[in-house]
Amino acid sequence: MQIRKTKVKRRSFGLWEMVLSVVVLTILGSFTVKMLITAKNMNSKSYDLYKGMSHAITLVETIKSVSDPLDLSEKDLEPGYSLQFKGEEVQITGYFNEDWDPSIPTKSHENACYWVIAKAAPLHSDGEDSEDVARVYKINVEVRRMVPYILEKSQEYQIFSLDSVKCYSRFVK
Amino acid sequence: MVNRYSPRFSGGSSVLAVLLMLLLITLGAVALVSSNNNFKMLAKGADWVKDYYVLEADGERLIQMVSGCLQEASFYPLTYDLPEDIWARAFRDSLESRLGKYLEAADSRTPYDNVIDKVSIETVDPTKLLVTVNICQDSGSTDRYLLIQMEVEGLRIYGSNDGKIRILKWKQYQEPFEYEAELDLWE
Numbered sequence: 001m002q003i004r005k006t007k008v009k010r011r012s013f014g015l016w017e018m019v020l021s022v023v024v025l026t027i028l029g030s031f032t033v034k035m036l037i038t039a040k041n042m043n044s045k046s047y048d049l050y051k052g053m054s055h056a057i058t059l060v061e062t063i064k065s066v067s068d069p070l071d072l073s074e075k076d077l078e079p080g081y082s083l084q085f086k087g088e089e090v091q092i093t094g095y096f097n098e099d100w101d102p103s104i105p106t107k108s109h110e111n112a113c114y115w116v117i118a119k120a121a122p123l124h125s126d127g128e129d130s131e132d133v134a135r136v137y138k139i140n141v142e143v144r145r146m147v148p149y150i151l152e153k154s155q156e157y158q159i160f161s162l163d164s165v166k167c168y169s170r171f172v173k
Numbered sequence: 174m175v176n177r178y179s180p181r182f183s184g185g186s187s188v189l190a191v192l193l194m195l196l197l198i199t200l201g202a203v204a205l206v207s208s209n210n211n212f213k214m215l216a217k218g219a220d221w222v223k224d225y226y227v228l229e230a231d232g233e234r235l236i237q238m239v240s241g242c243l244q245e246a247s248f249y250p251l252t253y254d255l256p257e258d259i260w261a262r263a264f265r266d267s268l269e270s271r272l273g274k275y276l277e278a279a280d281s282r283t284p285y286d287n288v289i290d291k292v293s294i295e296t297v298d299p300t301k302l303l304v305t306v307n308i309c310q311d312s313g314s315t316d317r318y319l320l321i322q323m324e325v326e327g328l329r330i331y332g333s334n335d336g337k338i339r340i341l342k343w344k345q346y347q348e349p350f351e352y353e354a355e356l357d358l359w360e
Contacts, residue, residue, distance in 0.1 A: 028194045036199035042208035049215045053222060060226070128293055134240035136233065160219055165230035169240040171338045 021077040034151075041149040048114070051100050052143035052160035059092060059118040059141050062142075064166045069120045069137055081116075098147070114159075115144045125167065134169035182194060212333045216339060228310045233281045235306055239325055241300065242268045243336035246327060264295050264327060283308070290318065300327040303341075320344045 005025065066072055069090045074083050080102025081094040096111035097103040103112040118141040143159040238326060246264045273293055282288060291307040308319045322342035 020181050021190075025190060027196065032194070032197045032201045035198070039204035039208045040203065042205070042315050046208065046212045046215050049212070049219060053215075053219055057222065069178060091256040133244045134237045136237055161197050162223060162226060164226040165233045166242070167236040167336065171235050171240050171336045172236060173337050173339055 004147055008072045037150050041152065048143075048145060052114075053099075054087050054118050055094070056118075056141040056160055056162040059116070060139055060164045061089070063092075063118065063120050063137075063139050064164070066079060068168055069166075086120050087088070089122040090118075092116075105118060113145060113147045115146055117144075119141050120166075133171065136165060136167045139164040139166060187292075221258065221354075224310060224312055224317065227285050228287060228308060228317060228345065230285045231308045232288050232319055232321050232343065233291075234283070234285075235308075235321060236323075238271055239268065239304060239323065239338055240267075242271055242339070243325065243327075246336065258341065262296075264325070268294055268302075268304070271280065286310075297324065302327075313347045317345065317347050 002061045058165075059081075062076055063069060063072065066076065070085065070088070072083060072090055072092075074081070077083060077092060078094075080096060081092050084093070094101045094116040094152055096114040096116070096137045100114065105148060118139065120137045120139045123136045123138040141162045141164075143161070144158045145159055146155070149157070186326075216330065242264060245267055256311075272289075272357070288309045289313070290303070290309040293305045295303040295305075297303050303322065303324055305322045308321070310317045311318075320342055321340070321344075324339040324341055326337040326339070
């Protein structure tokens with residue numbers, strides 16, 4: 001009896017098909033990863049904006065709450081802030097780590113992630129003759145992130161800045 | 174019997190991988206849109222805070238103006254000999270002229286780009302004035318206002334700085350919000 005051998009051609013996934021699918025999946029995967037990282041960065045920026053805004057408002061209201069900015073002391077401030085007087089100008093500086101906890105100050109502030117600076121300087125208005133009884137101060141608060149977000153290049157990022165004005169009048173009771 | 178290696182059944186894992194990838198892309202897009210909207214909302218809140226402090230700056234300027242008038246009034250020679258209501262009248266004139274000059278010079282726009290909506294000075298008693306100022310800020314869809322009411326108490330002793338400003342109201346409010354007829358969902 002003669003057995004006839006026939007060659008059965010079995011079709012399956014070829015090498016090129018495999019390579020192509022891996023390439024397509026890699027491209028799609030990288031897009032997905034990029035998208036997820038951007039979403040994470042956006043969430044971090046939102047949280048930073050919220051925290052930065054709270055810090056800025058607290059600082060502005062603290063400076064406004066005293067009867068004279070030169071009367072400010074470190075007791076009036078929240079932990080993490082330091083106070084400096086430069087003539088009539090008042091400067092408040094704070095460094096915070098990634099969790100927005102006050103960072104222990106080192107010389108180069110390497111461990112700090114966020115930097116908050118508030119300045120209150122007298123505003124000399126023209127034509128006003130009431131400066132001795134009512135001094136107007138311009139208050140500026142700036143909140144910055146010193147560490148870049150994931151896959152972002154810029155070293156420093158301004159989170160929030162706030163400008164305000166306060167009139168310290170001896171007549172206001 | 175079904176042949177598991179038949180071409181009809183090959184590629185099942187690839188289909189799974191593609192489906193998984195599609196799922197991940199969808200979830201990534203949803204996360205991105207959601208975080209972007211969250212950030213936009215917070216940025217709006219941040220703008221609101223900035224605008225509020227700009228509006229308040231004009232209130233502080235008003236205090237400076239009233240303080241200046243009080244200081245001037247402390248040197249009115251008439252507080253000694255004449256009835257006290259003359260002090261009130263003189264002080265009122267001084268404040269009105271100062272506010273008037275301020276409004277004229279700025280074309281009713283303040284240096285902080287707000288508009289003084291209403292100014293009223295009432296005499297409460299011979300030594301007290303009630304100053305009410307409404308400052309308006311144009312903020313897109315609705316106007317925002319800062320209503321300041323202060324009681325200004327005059328001096329009794331010539332040359333002293335014993336005047337008093339008591340803030341009675343420092344209230345920020347907005348006109349009722351009106352919904353737009355057409356809502357652009359993609360904005």
